[in-house]
Amino acid sequence: MSLDSRDPRDAAFRAIGTVFAANARAMLLTNDMGALGVDELCARYPDRVVNAGIAEQNLISVAAGLALSGRTVFTWGILSHMTARCYEQLRLDVCTRALPVIGIASGAGLSYGVDGPTHHGIHDLGPLRALPGMAIWNPCDARIAEAAVLAAYRDGGPAIVRLDKEAPEPAHDLAHTHIDMGLASLRAGSDATIVATGASVHRALEAASQLAREGISARVVDLFRLAPIDEGLLTGVLAETPVVVSVEEHARTGGLASLLAERIAELARPPRFRALALADRLLLGVTTRERAEQDYGIGATGIAHAVLDLLTLVRRGGLRPARRAAIDTSRRVA
Amino acid sequence: MSLDSRDPRDAAFRAIGTVFAANARAMLLTNDMGALGVDELCARYPDRVVNAGIAEQNLISVAAGLALSGRTVFTWGILSHMTARCYEQLRLDVCTRALPVIGIASGAGLSYGVDGPTHHGIHDLGPLRALPGMAIWNPCDARIAEAAVLAAYRDGGPAIVRLDKEAPEPAHDLAHTHIDMGLASLRAGSDATIVATGASVHRALEAASQLAREGISARVVDLFRLAPIDEGLLTGVLAETPVVVSVEEHARTGGLASLLAERIAELARPPRFRALALADRLLLGVTTRERAEQDYGIGATGIAHAVLDLLTLVRRGGLRPARRAAIDTSRRVA
Amino acid sequence: MIAWSPATVASGRRSLDATAAWVRRAALEMALAGGKGHLAPAWSWVEIGVALYHGGVLRHRPSEPLWAGRDRFLLSKGHGCLTLYAILADRGFFPRNALARFVQPDGFLPGHPDPLIPGVEIVSGSLGHGLGVGAGLALAARRDRSDALTVVLLGDGECQEGSVAEAACFAAQHGLDHLVAIVDRNRLGSTARTADVMSHATTRARWESAGFEVRELNGHSFPALLGTLSDVRQRCFGQPLVLLADTVKGRGVSFMEDSPLWHHRLPRDEEIELARAELGGGPAAAFLTTFSDSPGVPPEVAP
Amino acid sequence: MIAWSPATVASGRRSLDATAAWVRRAALEMALAGGKGHLAPAWSWVEIGVALYHGGVLRHRPSEPLWAGRDRFLLSKGHGCLTLYAILADRGFFPRNALARFVQPDGFLPGHPDPLIPGVEIVSGSLGHGLGVGAGLALAARRDRSDALTVVLLGDGECQEGSVAEAACFAAQHGLDHLVAIVDRNRLGSTARTADVMSHATTRARWESAGFEVRELNGHSFPALLGTLSDVRQRCFGQPLVLLADTVKGRGVSFMEDSPLWHHRLPRDEEIELARAELGGGPAAAFLTTFSDSPGVPPEVAP
């Protein structure tokens, strides 16, 4: 088996491989979690991959110790375990010194949906954004995943890269996306802006297509780095259209919705804004991402509806209700 | 020694005493942290106070087990240790079942300022607000502290009560403050609204007095419960004056600033808003709250200036710069 | 191999061995139907689970899952839930036909257990939570003067978690003698042998030093399990008990046994029929009739 | 009592006993000046700290705190920092006059250590972080083929943290024989005797079961400390070492010794003069002259 060019996890490990080849002091610690990429690294660099055991608190403390000794340390594990379980270690051992400890974490959003709340990556952004100096990368495709790992390495401080389990068609063309900007426009548009992150970027692109068929021109922006933010760039994004909708596969509080609101609320001339996100709940039972998209309106249709609603509001009834029905139909056809 | 009527910690323990007297199944777990109130409870109810050791993860899991068996469990420890260290336990063991585990936590804001980042309570609100169903109480005086503990007990779910170490003059009159509303207006005003929480409430009141001397009428609202929010009430607060300033002794991301922004950003007619808070940094070195107030503009003068600035913006230059100077002078005199 | 057939399951009168065999096969069919699942971790503790639920160790009322007098069983290694689901369904906590909808959106059996499922006490799936919650339950039971047991099943890899060490010291300090930890000691974690990762985390000495009474046994032997567990409710010397149960991860299908490869992998193509053949229970269609049966055991079982 | 005076400190040539006495007294004056501080936890490990820094155990260069060849010392029980600050100042990492500004906004010595302070490696104050970071440092040192030591001072109450158990198992697994944990075993936590809270957390058996070599000793005896530490750099059998150092919390002032009351309390009123008298060093004004002295030791000290 070899690494899949579309799988963000494989892409991340390809980037780690690049770093390993260039820097003999780079290491990887796992919490006894496997991956094809781990096996490959292990085979080539048996000394530099350490299974630190099912003990995430110590794993992060050890990573900090190694980083204090001049090493870049990657960590690998499931997002929810590698954030909530070792949260104080991230804050005190890693962030107080801005150490190069880079978490490569599997399970962003509901990619482990049916595995229940212990595996959901939908409540971590609030805690992560509260960690001073922690860079937060949330790639929606393999290209950004790979570039994000390299950028996190080059930037040299603490970082986490949230990875999805799914391997979609790439949404980015690296000739146009500048990784250091932390965001990229994936589709131009003048009526409304959809800011999305992670898996939701693909839904946002779909929504924009649906809207286009109705004559509405929606811009799609992928905010693939949630910290640090290039404030100038983001303010620009928020100023360009009268309507902004955000969408994310994450609980409403703490993630993209909060991040954008924090900026919009202080603007002199804010756009009309609506945030689409999961509810602030723990999701018990069997949760699939398809079901969640419907229930919480974060699928393409939900996004398109939200854009229409806001446009109606800003144009004071300028949109015919027929448009909404048309979107519903176009989705059934597509 | 007996409990101090102005110390929020003593007030919280008085409330726990009330609960203990009424409910033989109420318990208190500590992480080997002392307090006068713990000693008093221990003397009266030796069986129901358990020093669970310096092991916060297990403490929360044990609390969950006790709560699953029909008990209300209070916990006592330092805020930062009782949130960051046992964060996954709070989320999975307590919040998935909405169990009555009530954290009574010392060290909100910079009350342990000189003790360094391991003791600062300035980065916990982001993580806490990301815990579904967790009620977050942030009293600014002993009266609210006592009432909050009783309300948290009566509400029956997970809660945390963030307590300051300082014992200020009470700001609330319980004849007028309705604890279940989660917020209270402490001073009427029509030009601007200052929303504050915790220790900053006292600074906000001072700022309003300074502003009054300049003929500006500033309302002061204490948001003493940060979750759940009575959305109707809060929307009302945000709609009543053209200018809203928030102030908190907490990092900018995740706390009151984010909470208000999340609501303001989606309003059709938002007020002009500015959030005053600490920076998103870990504060090394010797940090006093006085120094932090100056450095980050969250003291009375900083608040008054922010209100003036925003009023200038909304009134398009209607305020004479002299006012600002006057505030500076009046502060030096006061 | 044990002689058993779907019919012996339907009858509700069958040996523990036959029940264990059914549980293994049920786990396989659930995982195949759902397209995912941790088979090897589930098979590792089948006899332990069957001994507890079918062997008369745990007090429980399938028709009344929240019966106040019940013993508490916590599957701390939540990823081993296929076995738990099969056992609970077999006891009658919920219909067996729910098993066919493992991880299906129209079912209620997610990839890790949660308390919406009748008979499940806690959310698990993040390792290292069960013993602490169990200590709280056991402390509560003692204060309520109940002789209820709290039984927590842990993985041996899971014992690397510091939270388990905290809980162990707490339980010993408080003399929780009706708390029984059972370690499914299959010597494997997810990707490696535990000996190669943290060799000192699951030893007899470590549990002894934490203040536990330690009993080591063969975790696949019903006589050993039932013998070792026979006095658990009577134990009253103020010491919690741990069973270090030696097991084989993937037990039941030769090519899946004792190999890190199979922690989360499912059999594919020919492997599927090989696995079915080794587990017994006949062709898929015949076996799946056991999922449509009503529960085969009387609703109330008090040892 | 040891005969010593501020003058012996200023001279820079004095016995370890006199140094320890100075450190204790310095801690008292710092805490009184700052109006806060954990005296009893600081006094508990004075001899340990002085043995490490003045007794020739730790390689360090006060004028070059980040010297690559240094040993690493981590005060995991960060609340005991008064002793660390006094020792570092006395070695010359920073001027002694900084001590008088403990927890003062115009100083740089907060109530728990942070790495802005010359000679301090990590932030500590939340218990249970030091051994894990130390394991990382020690693993790095070994890979860099350095014989540097990593020495971590832990409280015995602190050993209740599961993170310490994780770190211990990790260190043993990786054979970090240049990692030395020293447990300040004063048998008290913050509010209670450790035996009454988690009696199994700090025993010899527990550390042995985690894979450490265990040495028990009197933590206030320089001969015992220096003897026990004499071979630490030579040890190469792939086992980390733990010293269980029996100490007395509050050691040095009779009425503060071995009592949970004094974990965080400062002497008041007459207690202050009683404490000064017991610690020696003369009246406050005379003693404080030692804070204005330039450091009394040569900048480079390699054992």
Ligand SMILES: Cc1ncc(C[n+]2csc(CCOP(=O)(O)OP(=O)(O)O)c2C)c(N)n1
């Ligand atoms: C806190 C946490 N860390 C990591 C994981 C990922 N994980 C799931 S199962 C497993 C291996 C568990 O090994 P063990 O406890 O021995 O159980 P076994 O499968 O061998 O029965 C790991 C590392 C997890 N679920 N939770």
Ligand SMILES: Cc1ncc(C[n+]2csc(CCOP(=O)(O)OP(=O)(O)O)c2C)c(N)n1
């Ligand atoms: C994670 C954490 N929990 C709780 C505390 C509060 N606390 C500070 S010192 C202390 C007691 C420590 O006892 P021990 O480790 O034995 O140190 P000693 O003071 O006896 O040397 C406690 C509980 C803390 N600082 N960090």
Ligand SMILES: [Mg+2]
């Ligand atoms: Mg195992």
Ligand SMILES: [Mg+2]
């Ligand atoms: Mg101690």
